[in-house]
Amino acid sequence: MISVHQLPLTPDGQTPVRAITIAGSDSGGGAGIEADLRTMALCGVHATVALTAVTVQNSLGVSSFHPVPPQTVGDQIRAVAGDIGIGAAKTGMLATADIIAAVVTACEEMGIGRDARIPLVVDPVSASMHGDKLLADEAMDTLVNRLFPIATVVTPNLDEVLLLTDISVTDEQTQRDAAVALHAMGPRFALVKGGHLRTSRQSPDVLYDGVDFLEISEPRFDTVHDHGAGDTLASAMTCALAHGFTVPDAVTFGKRWVTRCLRASYPLGAGHGPVSPLWRLGAS
Numbered sequence: 643m644i645s646v647h648q649l650p651l652t653p654d655g656q657t658p659v660r661a662i663t664i665a666g667s668d669s670g671g672g673a674g675i676e677a678d679l680r681t682m683a684l685c686g687v688h689a690t691v692a693l694t695a696v697t698v699q700n701s702l703g704v705s706s707f708h709p710v711p712p713q714t715v716g717d718q719i720r721a722v723a724g725d726i727g728i729g730a731a732k733t734g735m736l737a738t739a740d741i742i743a744a745v746v747t748a749c750e751e752m753g754i755g756r757d758a759r760i761p762l763v764v765d766p767v768s769a770s771m772h773g774d775k776l777l778a779d780e781a782m783d784t785l786v787n788r789l790f791p792i793a794t795v796v797t798p799n800l801d802e803v804l805l806l807t808d809i810s811v812t813d814e815q816t817q818r819d820a821a822v823a824l825h826a827m828g829p830r831f832a833l834v835k836g837g838h839l840r841t842s843r844q845s846p847d848v849l850y851d852g853v854d855f856l857e858i859s860e861p862r863f864d865t866v867h868d869h870g871a872g873d874t875l876a877s878a879m880t881c882a883l884a885h886g887f888t889v890p891d892a893v894t895f896g897k898r899w900v901t902r903c904l905r906a907s908y909p910l911g912a913g914h915g916p917v918s919p920l921w922r923l924g925a926s
């Protein structure tokens with residue numbers, strides 16, 4: 643049984659496992675690169691970053707964003723992977739087609755991707771939970787045609803599944819159909835998250851590798867404070883992959899981690915509060 647305490651912590655003075663998050667900043671601190679940094683730190687992993695965009699965001703939504711120049715995004719990946727070294731990588735908000743292309747080029751150069759040394763988790767973030775766009779419409783083709791084929795695992799939520807596959811997931815069968823359609827786009831594994839299946843008492847995620855399905859299910863929490871859940875799951879998976887876990891074990895670890903963080907989520911501002919990895923500090 644994989645537990646949320648599974649990842650080994652590093653003794654003082656020794657270099658921990660490293661990972662990179664390639665994502666946008668959430669000024670509210672609940673999702674995006676800030677969620678990734680919270681989870682990676684509390685999983686005992688040294689987090690490095692390639693910032694893709696600055697969003698103006700709070701608990702009520704995203705009012706605007708400003709993309710980072712694509713060359714700068716790619717150069718951050720090269721600088722970090724070339725010097726510090728990383729065990730796994732994760733993408734989140736990528737904002738534009740040109741940024742996606744720059745990320746793919748840098749990943750290929752640095753040995754990041756499904757057929758390379760360093761596994762790559764792709765969270766195909768297209769909008770915030772409030773429906774605010776975080777990816778240009780015309781960038782979807784680049785995401786599917788360039789980034790998906792080099793992904794170790796893709797982790798769409800059900801809104802992203804609909805955009806990507808035209809499949810409306812309502813039950814176990816349609817969730818599996820979506821996983822098959824996503825896998826055909828090139829990643830080694832497809833994970834279809836069930837967080838938006840709000841009528842269920844469970845929160846089932848389905849992983850597919852082209853042959854077998856693995857359903858990873860945990861009890862559903864009745865909460866509106868779920869901001870950053872997708873980022874938290876994907877970054878916990880990235881930490882486990884950086885430690886050398888297999889993809890199914892990394893998903894199992896990530897699922898338990900995000901479930902524990904949902905249990906610890908808290909109100910913040912007037913809207914949706916964030917899931918919280920702060921439980922790991924030992925207060926509860």
Ligand SMILES: Nc1ncnc2c1ncn2[C@@H]1O[C@H](COP(=O)(O)OP(=O)(O)O)[C@@H](O)[C@H]1O
Binds near residue numbers: 864
């Ligand atoms: N209310 C909830 N209770 C339990 N698990 C949840 C809940 N909401 C989301 N999850 C889980 O959190 C993770 C992120 O899910 P999801 O909400 O689908 O993604 P996103 O945050 O990208 O929209 C998944 O593992 C999902 O099953």
Ligand SMILES: Cc1ncc(COP(=O)(O)OP(=O)(O)O)c(N)n1
Binds near residue numbers: 699734868870871
């Ligand atoms: C900068 C930034 N990146 C990603 C998101 C989306 O976060 P996610 O956890 O996928 O989903 P929601 O919690 O927004 O549903 C974001 N809001 N900002």
